[in-house]
Amino acid sequence: MELMKGVHVIETYATTTLLVDDRLVLIDTSADADGGKVLDYFAKIKIKPKDLSTIFITHTHPDHVGGLAAIKHGSPAKVASSRIEADFIARRRVYDGPPGVQRHPGTPVDVLLDDGQLHDGLRVIFTPGHTRGSMSLLDESRSLCIAGDAVNNESGLRPMPDPYNVDPKQHRASIKKLATFHFENVVMGHGTPIVGGASAKIAELAKRV
Ligand SMILES: [Zn+2]
Numbered sequence: 510m511e512l513m514k515g516v517h518v519i520e521t522y523a524t525t526t527l528l529v530d531d532r533l534v535l536i537d538t539s540a541d542a543d544g545g546k547v548l549d550y551f552a553k554i555k556i557k558p559k560d561l562s563t564i565f566i567t568h569t570h571p572d573h574v575g576g577l578a579a580i581k582h583g584s585p586a587k588v589a590s591s592r593i594e595a596d597f598i599a600r601r602r603v604y605d606g607p608p609g610v611q612r613h614p615g616t617p618v619d620v621l622l623d624d625g626q627l628h629d630g631l632r633v634i635f636t637p638g639h640t641r642g643s644m645s646l647l648d649e650s651r652s653l654c655i656a657g658d659a660v661n662n663e664s665g666l667r668p669m670p671d672p673y674n675v676d677p678k679q680h681r682a683s684i685k686k687l688a689t690f691h692f693e694n695v696v697m698g699h700g701t702p703i704v705g706g707a708s709a710k711i712a713e714l715a716k717r718v
Pocket residue numbers: 568570639658673
């Protein structure tokens with residue numbers, strides 16, 4: 510569905526976000542090994558993977574990286590992730606955190622992002638602790654944060670459940686970090702997006718984690 514003008518949120522177990530401007534940017538790729546739900550959505554709104562400029566991966570968990578190889582196949586889109594996460598996404602290194610052995614086909618990461626960097630219209634905010642190299646992204650033009658699994662809103666705003674966090678303490682520090690940015694809207698991997706007053710709500714959460 511189109512959450513805001515040019516912001517499409519695709520329900521794929523973990524949320525996939527598509528930004529449509531003068532260029533197309535995808536954030537995360539679903540759990541589907543064939544990228545099915547994402548590609549079906551593309552067909553519905555008449556866009557093609559070859560028209561994507563960047564596929565950002567917030568972190569290497571299977572429900573975010575599962576469809577990457579299929580969606581990237583045949584597309585000149587550049588894959589971008591945090592510098593820390595890239596080797597796990599590419600399967601060059603074995604990931605040592607939950608939920609266990611990685612099974613997605615490794616896809617090389619083309620753009621190694623650093624904290625604070627602006628890339629293809631999005632500001633990178635490293636939010637580690639859920640995985641070692643988790644990141645969130647800020648679309649300043651829309652006051653929109655795409656938080657990945659830095660926060661969860663499945664039953665109220667809260668951290669991700671700790672069995673899924675490689676470093677629960679660092680995960681909470683990242684929530685406090687995210688709360689220092691201002692944005693009206695947030696989309697996260699799991700739970701209902703917040704439209705209006707989003708960073709104030711994350712600041713409230715940051716006080717109690
Ligand atoms: Zn995750």
